[in-house]
Structure formats: C-alpha cells, structure tokens
Amino acid sequence: AQTVTQSQPEMSVQEAETVTLSCTYDTSENNYYLFWYKQPPSRQMILVIRQEAYKQQNATENRFSVNFQKAAKSFSLKISDSQLGDTAMYFCAFMRFLNFGNEKLTFGTGTRLTIIP
Amino acid sequence: DARVTQTPRHKVTEMGQEVTMRCQPILGHNTVFWYRQTMMQGLELLAYFRNRAPLDDSGMPKDRFSAEMPDATLATLKIQPSEPRDSAVYFCASGSLQNEQFFGPGTRLTVL
Numbered sequence: 271a272q273t274v275t276q277s278q279p280e281m282s283v284q285e286a287e288t289v290t291l292s293c294t295y296d297t298s299e300n301n302y303y304l305f306w307y308k309q310p311p312s313r314q315m316i317l318v319i320r321q322e323a324y325k326q327q328n329a330t331e332n333r334f335s336v337n338f339q340k341a342a343k344s345f346s347l348k349i350s351d352s353q354l355g356d357t358a359m360y361f362c363a364f365m366r367f368l369n370f371g372n373e374k375l376t377f378g379t380g381t382r383l384t385i386i387p
Numbered sequence: 388d389a390r391v392t393q394t395p396r397h398k399v400t401e402m403g404q405e406v407t408m409r410c411q412p413i414l415g416h417n418t419v420f421w422y423r424q425t426m427m428q429g430l431e432l433l434a435y436f437r438n439r440a441p442l443d444d445s446g447m448p449k450d451r452f453s454a455e456m457p458d459a460t461l462a463t464l465k466i467q468p469s470e471p472r473d474s475a476v477y478f479c480a481s482g483s484l485q486n487e488q489f490f491g492p493g494t495r496l497t498v499l
Contacts, residue, residue, distance in 0.1 A: 303486055313476060315490035361430065365486065371437055372418040372482030377430040 272297045272364050276378035283352055284386050290337075291347045291381045293362030299323075301367035304338065304345045305375070310358040318360070321345065323367070349383075357385045389413045391481045391491035399497045405467040408494045410479030411460055416489075418482030419462045421447075421454055424493070425475045433477075436462065469498045 273296045283289040295304070306318040321329045321338050329336050333353075337346045349356055362378040392411045400406055412419045420435040423446075434444035434454040444454060451470070456462045466473055476495050480488040 305487075307490075313493050313495075315478060315480075315493075317487060317489065320487060367486070371484065372420075372486055372488060374420060374432045374435055374443065375422075375430075375480075375488060379429050 272299070272302075272366070272376045274362050274364050274376055274378035276362055276381050278381045279379070280382045280384070282384040282386055285352060285354060287352055288348060288350050289352055289383065291349075291360050291362075291383065293345045293347070293378055295343050295345065295362070295364050297343070297364065297366075299366050303365040303367060304336075305363040305365065306334070306336070306347045307361045307363060307377075308356075308358045309361065309380075310355075315361075319347070352385050354385050354387060356383065358383060391479055391489055393477075393479050393491035393494050395494060396492060397495050397497075399499065400469055401499050402470055403468040404498075405465065406469050406473075406496060406498075408464045408477055408479075408496075410462040410464075410491055412462065412479070412481035413483070413489060414460075416481040416483050418488075419456060420480040420482065420488060421462070421464050422478040422480060422490075423475045424478065430478075433464070435482075466496075469496075471498045474498050 275294045302323045304321045308316045319331045333350045359380045363375040366373045418437045421433040433447045436456045439456045453465045476493045478493045479491040
C-alpha cells in the first residue's frame with residue numbers, strides 16, 4: 271500500500287514571496303504519478319501540477335514548480351510570486367501507473383496555505 | 388469547457404433516509420471515481436469504475452452504500468439507510484486517458 275505524508279498542517283507567507291510545501295511518500299512501485307491539488311474555500315479540487323516518476327525533469331506550470339527526488343521519495347511544491355488567490359488547502363497525491371488507464375489517488379492530509387496581503 | 392457535474396450540491400436529510408448522489412463525467416473519460424472527504428479521515432476512495440465496470444469498492448460500507456454506472460454519462464452513489472457518520476463531502480472524479488483526474492464540485496451531505 272502507498273502512503274503520502276504532508277508534515278506541514280499550516281503555512282503562511284506574505285504576498286509575492288515564494289513558499290515551498292513538502293510531501294513525502296512511500297511505495298514499492300517504480301512507475302507512478304504524483305500530483306498536487308489545490309482546494310480553495312469553494313471546496314473545488316483543482317489539479318495544479320503532475321509529475322511522472324520516469325521523468326527526471328521537474329514539472330513546471332507557470333508559477334508552480336516541483337522538486338521531485340525519486341530516491342528520497344520526496345515531492346515538494348514551490349509557489350513563486352505568491353498571490354492572494356493561492357490561499358487554499360494543498361493536497362499531495364500518488365497514483366500507481368497502469369498500462370490500461372487511470373488508477374485511484376492516495377492523498378496526503380493536506381497543508382493549509384494562507385497568503386497574507 | 389468540459390467539466391464534471393454533480394447533483395445535488397447540498398443535501399440535508401434525517402437519519403434512516405435514502406440519499407442518492409449523481410455525477411456526470413467528462414465525455415470521453417473512461418474512469419469514474421467516488422471519493423469522500425471528512426475532517427477525520429481526509430480524502431478517501433469509496434469506489435471506482437472503468438468503462439462502466441466496477442473495479443474497486445473496498446472503501447465503501449457494503450451494507451448501506453451502493454455505486455452504479457447505468458450508462459457512460461451517469462454515475463450514482465446511494466446510501467440507504469443514511470447515518471450521521473455519513474456526513475461528509477462526496478466528490479466524483481473523471482479520469483482521462485492521460486492519467487489525470489478532474490473533480491466535480493462535490494455534494495455536501497449532512498445527516499441529522
């Protein structure tokens with residue numbers, strides 16, 4: 271079974287600063303995907319970024335980037351130039367790779383991020 | 388703009404009543420997931436379907452919960468009878484062939 275650990279229940283940062291959210295996971299799988307989801311107060315789960323384990327290059331989506339360390343089983347999210355709209359719960363999630371399609375997500379417990387004006 | 392829809396968005400019911408939640412996945416996605424979110428347990432999988440066939444419902448209390456996918460455009464989750472401990476937000480997610488999952492807005496269920 272896979273486990274995902276987010277050790278920072280809450281974080282806060284000043285607007286325009288950079289913040290890094292931590293995530294570690296445990297698995298015996300070699301091929302898998304990792305995701306970060308954002309859940310603002312509206313409760314909508316929004317996919318922020320994904321990383322394929324076989325790719326060495328870290329994924330980037332605009333102000334969001336990850337630091338994927340496969341050997342250390344670490345997958346942190348960096349938010350640059352933080353904005354008030356980034357205030358949300360952030361969930362790290364793991365998915366096994368299957369040849370024939372989507373698999374279930376295993377989520378961490380989340381980090382509540384507050385951007386201070 | 389393709390998105391997952393869920394109805395109802397909010398449901399308040401009394402203990403013992405039947406609750407039915409509905410989900411319309413994104414057209415062309417072949418996998419549908421039901422997740423539940425609570426303060427105590429976080430986000431957990433209840434059940435999922437691929438090409439309308441149930442694959443895993445081990446996260447679901449079998450005696451009161453049932454999940455079905457009568458056609459490619461509709462997935463349902465039923466609770467009968469409902470109990471106060473079922474109060475939670477229930478999410479449906481639609482899985483693309485690129486191994487991404489897109490979530491609906493959720494159904495907030497309160498069982499009194």
